[in-house]
Amino acid sequence: MPRVAKNTGTILVLGAGGRLGFTAAEAFRDAGWTVKGLVRPKKSHFVPKGVEPVEAVTRDEAVQAAQGCDVILNAFNPVITEWDRNALSLAYAAIAAAEGSGATLMFPGSVCARRATAACARSFCARATITARGAARGSISW
Amino acid sequence: MRAGDYYGAGRGSWLDLVVTKDINRTRLTYPGPSDVMHEWTYLPDFADTLVTLAGKRVEFAPFESFGFPGHAITGAELVKAIEAVTNKTYNVRRMSWWMLKTVGQLSTVGRELSELEYLWRVPHRISGDKLKAALGDVPHTPLDRAVGRSLRALGLT
Numbered sequence: 001m002p003r004v005a006k007n008t009g010t011i012l013v014l015g016a017g018g019r020l021g022f023t024a025a026e027a028f029r030d031a032g033w034t035v036k037g038l039v040r041p042k043k044s045h046f047v048p049k050g051v052e053p054v055e056a057v058t059r060d061e062a063v064q065a066a067q068g069c070d071v072i073l074n075a076f077n078p079v080i081t082e083w084d085r086n087a088l089s090l091a092y093a094a095i096a097a098a099e100g101s102g103a104t105l106m107f108p109g110s111v112c113a114r115r116a117t118a119a120c121a122r123s124f125c126a127r128a129t130i131t132a133r134g135a136a137r138g139s140i141s142w
Numbered sequence: 143m144r145a146g147d148y149y150g151a152g153r154g155s156w157l158d159l160v161v162t163k164d165i166n167r168t169r170l171t172y173p174g175p176s177d178v179m180h181e182w183t184y185l186p187d188f189a190d191t192l193v194t195l196a197g198k199r200v201e202f203a204p205f206e207s208f209g210f211p212g213h214a215i216t217g218a219e220l221v222k223a224i225e226a227v228t229n230k231t232y233n234v235r236r237m238s239w240w241m242l243k244t245v246g247q248l249s250t251v252g253r254e255l256s257e258l259e260y261l262w263r264v265p266h267r268i269s270g271d272k273l274k275a276a277l278g279d280v281p282h283t284p285l286d287r288a289v290g291r292s293l294r295a296l297g298l299t
Contacts, residue, residue: 007197008197011174017243019151019154019155019185020151020189022152023149023152023186023188023189023194024188025192026194027190027193030190031193033196071196073192081249081251081254082268106192106195108145108188109143110145111145111181111266111268116246135200
């Protein structure tokens with residue numbers, strides 16, 4: 001049975017060729033959304049069928065691509081060895097794109113905000129609101 | 143929305159890079175003690191949840207943060223699921239972090255991964271209470287089915 005398309009719109013998936021970006025772009029498409037997929041130059045063939053590819057490098061290009069979008073998903077996934085250098089600037093580009101278009105920004109984070117390390121930039125968040133509870137011993141909460 | 147370690151779409155997860163890398167030699171590798179709870183996120187469930195959440199965005203405050211309840215399981219439970227869906231038994235080996243940490247002195251990738259080692263030592267799970275309150279139902283493929291589909295997609299079954 002097809003999913004009931006309720007409150008759909010246009011979404012820009014940043015990093016639509018990646019593991020999460022690709023899967024999410026498919027899911028939004030299947031739910032009846034219009035999906036634009038931002039990828040690096042010459043990577044248009046990585047986006048799922050039915051998704052409009054947008055090749056971009058700069059923050060301005062991301063802002064441009066976001067025009068007219070209702071939602072932006074930041075599914076950028078910088079190479080692990082370049083988190084320190086790229087994670088924040090990509091996150092800022094996503095924020096600029098959301099501010100420029102008025103779109104809602106969705107940001108998937110990880111659990112690793114606990115340590116003051118490069119892993120922190122990954123979650124782009126100094127204060128997490130979830131609790132991760134230990135089952136048998138120990139616990140993380142913040 | 144916060145999640146655990148992704149699996150179930152494409153390559154590059156702990157599941158294919160580490161846990162099942164020697165599955166054809168009937169061996170599984172686990173990055174921590176087998177009795178410690180670790181949070182995994184089946185990507186198709188996570189993607190479906192993003193869609194539902196996006197559809198309800200007008201109901202939320204300007205800034206909201208959610209935890210995604212995926213599969214919070216021990217290493218033993220993961221191994222059991224892999225054994226169930228492949229109908230085989232495996233020798234389970236602990237991943238040797240000391241080697242990665244030694245390499246970590248020299249390489250960025252070793253250093254970055256070493257920072258995540260505690261997530262295999264410290265039991266944790268992500269609370270989905272807030273998300274469930276907001277959405278009612280959160281997509282949740284049963285573990286065996288999620289693992290089965292993932293292994294099939296990786297060409298391992």
